[in-house]
Amino acid sequence: MLGLLVISIAQAAQTPAPPVMQFTLKDSTGKVQAITGSSTSRAAVLFLVLPDCPIARQYASEMERIRKDYAKKKIRTYTVIADPDYTPAKAKVYAKDYNIGSTIILTSQNPIIFDSGNPISPMAILIRNDSVIIYKGRIDDRFPKLGVQRKPQRRDLRIALDQFLAGKPVTVQETKAIGCIIPPEFLKGRGVQ
Numbered sequence: 001m002l003g004l005l006v007i008s009i010a011q012a013a014q015t016p017a018p019p020v021m022q023f024t025l026k027d028s029t030g031k032v033q034a035i036t037g038s039s040t041s042r043a044a045v046l047f048l049v050l051p052d053c054p055i056a057r058q059y060a061s062e063m064e065r066i067r068k069d070y071a072k073k074k075i076r077t078y079t080v081i082a083d084p085d086y087t088p089a090k091a092k093v094y095a096k097d098y099n100i101g102s103t104i105i106l107t108s109q110n111p112i113i114f115d116s117g118n119p120i121s122p123m124a125i126l127i128r129n130d131s132v133i134i135y136k137g138r139i140d141d142r143f144p145k146l147g148v149q150r151k152p153q154r155r156d157l158r159i160a161l162d163q164f165l166a167g168k169p170v171t172v173q174e175t176k177a178i179g180c181i182i183p184p185e186f187l188k189g190r191g192v193q
Contacts, residue, residue, distance in 0.1 A: 023131050025078075028091040028104040035078065036131045042074040043128050043164060045157070047102065047139075048082055048112075050121035051094045053180035058149075059122045059139055060098035066139075066157065067102050073165055077102040082121060082182045084108045112187045119187065120177035124157045126164065135160035137175030146178060 023036040035044045047063050049056040067077040079102040081091055091104045112119075126135035140152035160170045 023127075025105050025110045027078075028081075028088045028106050028109075030088075030109075033078070033103055033105070035076075036127055036129050038076075038129065040074065041076045041129060043076075043126060043134075043161075045070075045075060045077045045161070046080050046105070046125040046127065047077065048080045048119055048121060048123040048125065048182065050082055050180050050182060050186075051086065051090075052083070053121040055143060055179040056122040057098065058142075060100060062139060063122070064099055064101055066161075069158075070161055073161075075161060075165075078105050079103070080105045080107060080110075080112070082107045082112075082119065082186050084186050107187050118184070119182040121180045121182050123177040123179070126157065126160050126170075128164070134164060134170045135173055138177040143178040 024032045024034050027033050035046075045066065047059075049059075051057075063077070063079065070077070079095070079100050081094065081104060084107060086094075086106055086108060088106070091106060094100070095104055122139060123137065124135070124139050125133060127133050135157065137156060139157045140155040141150075142152045143149055156172060156175050160172070163170050
């Protein structure tokens with residue numbers, strides 16, 4: 001199924017999981033990527049970013065460390081560029097400049113809708129292979145509020161990944177991401193070539 005991704009948190013403990021279905025998005029090269037329903041992965045992490053956001057830029061190396069640390073555990077990562085003016089060529093330069101090894105997804109080619117709240121750059125979304133979102137929010141608490149940076153005390157995404165991989169419920173399913181607000185119209189797709 002190639003199409004619209006609606007971001008919401010499912011109450012995994014209370015709602016039965018839907019049948020496994022394959023959800024796909026086009027990457028920046030036009031290749032269709034199986035985000036869920038893949039036999040080669042257990043879950044996927046979408047990193048939602050605006051490339052010009054200074055906080056997202058500061059997280060690029062941590063996003064790459066997460067990609068490397070969890071790839072061997074069958075977790076795939078995708079960097080979703082939420083700028084409708086980003087072309088595949090610009091995405092390639094961005095990935096090179098910030099050492100991003102994740103597959104790049106462009107919202108100009110894949111509309112994404114948030115059903116509540118404003119999306120923030122950077123934001124992490126953890127999706128089980130059965131298409132249930134089990135975590136959405138900050139990568140860690142390095143930025144407790146705008147203008148304040150510290151050494152991370154809680155690595156929220158890694159905690160959610162570790163709980164999921166251990167077969168435990170994700171205890172904190174949603175956190176508030178701190179960063180640049182992504183205007184909703186940036187996620188609607190415009191078919192930039």
